[in-house]
Amino acid sequence: MADQHKVPDRRKLFGEMALQVISHGGLRALTHRSVDEAAGLPTGSVNYYAPTRSKLxxxxxxxxxxxxxxxxxxxxxxxxxxxxxRSPGPILDxxxxxxxxxxxEGREISNARCALLVxxxxxxxxxxxxxxxxxxxIAFTEPFVRAQAPGSPERTAELIVALIDGLIQQQTLVTASNFHRAMIRTTISRIFGFSEN
Structure with missing residues (x-):
């Protein structure tokens, strides 16, 4: 009998392969066949877990x-x-x-996510x-902004998440070369509303 701990989680495997296909070829490249091929499995293998394109x-x-x-x-x-x-320095870092x-390292994740967001x-x-x-x-971010925005920490966290997301998209989709760390840190400081030290 095979060791069941060594059997890969097929759903996760197919998710990883679908992500890989999208990150390299966009949504138009995502097919059941392309996911099966990326996984190195016979045609039709992914159909049990994702019978439709929407499920992929x-x-x-x-x-x-x-x-x-x-x-x-x-x-x-x-x-x-x-x-x-929860002081500004460690939060900014x-x-x-x-x-x-x-x-x-997350560039392909970000690019695939943008395609899926559309x-x-x-x-x-x-x-x-x-x-x-x-x-x-947003819930993860809220404790970091509570001192800065005690009256509306959830809405402030929501805005910060949106702005950080936009910064990541700028870095991965738009910019020919990424902004350097110091510039990003300064921008994040402004997004959080931390005073400059």
Whole structure:
């Protein structure tokens, strides 16, 4: 009998492969066949987990957010480990690390996510995934802005998430060369409303 701990999670595998296909060829490249080929599996393998194109999108989007959370966990590790330090310096350092990581190692994730965000305007399941995950990022950000905006920390966190998301999109989709770390840190300081030191 095979060791069940070594059997890959097919849903995750197909999500990773769908993300890979989108990041290299856009949504038009995403087909059931392309996902099966990327996974190195026989044609029709993904159909059990994602019988429709919409379900392929959902698998890819789930993987996008999974990988974004992994990057965020690493970037914010220093202040997550010691949750008591909510001073501007560590918040700025961690947020800058997150933007830089999403702009480099997470570039393909960001690009695929942008393509899926457009599609989410026409797909209720994708839109729900986007809303759920945006809400989670807002909740994650809210404790960092509470001292700056005690009257409206949730709305302030929502705006910060949107602006940071825009900065990541600028870094990955628009800019010929990325902005340097110091410029990003200064921009993030302004987004958070921290006074310059």
């Amino acid at each position: 999108y959902a698998l890819a989007m789930a993987e996008v957010y999974h990988q974004m959370y992994e990057i965020a966990t690493r970037a914010f590790g220093p202040i997550l480990a010691d949750g008591s330090d 961690c947020t800058t690390a997150f933007v830089m990581a999403m702009s480099t 599609e989410s305007q026409f797909d209720d399941v994708l839109r729900e995934q986007v809303t759920t995950n945006r809400t989670a990022f």
